[in-house]
Amino acid sequence: MIEVEVKSRIPSFRQMEEKLENLGCVKTKEEFQEDIYFASPIVDFAKTDEALRIRTTNNDTFITYKGPKLNDKAKTRKEVEMTIESGEKARDIFEEVGFKAARIVRKNRKYYSYENFEISLDDVEGLPPYMEIEIALDDGEDYSMAQDMIFELFGKLGITEGFERTSYMELLENLNSD
Secondary structure, three states, X not given: OEEEEEEEEOOOHHHHHXXXXXXXXXXXXXXXXXXXXXXXXXXXXXXXXXXXXXXXXXXXXXXXXXXXXXXXXXXXXXXXXXXXXXXXXXXXXXXXXXOEEEEEEEEEXXXXXXXXXXXXXXXXXXXXXXXXXXXXXXXXXXXHHHHHHHHHHHHHOOOOOOEEOOOHHHHHHHHHHO
């Protein structure tokens, strides 16, 4: 699967919730997420622009691999994700084979759906309010049109700047290095 995603800083959650509702977006769920990102013993993910994480939510736990970004317009990349039984056991396995927990990112996320888009309002510990819009494509599908549609949707919501291609982990790392 290819995930086409764009995120932007937003002025406030309340203001954006009103705009989403006015556009006809449907709130689908709210959840707390804790993401543990790992550093590889054989590949520098910061240099290859990849990510490996364990995500624990209110109800589920996942392992996710994100491949390098495929272009410089959006955060378009291959994503492979699977549900697992235990985040603690997965972390133990990763650490036993040389992976190290590099960063934990915690956020409260509200999900909305609109047409084929998934929209999330993200309250990330340590960061200002953000919104992500994404669409999932099958491998081999043209993602340039999907990117344009995402930016068009942002425009409908009054967001024309403040776009980020970096992950929340990278944004938090950049804060700590300043």
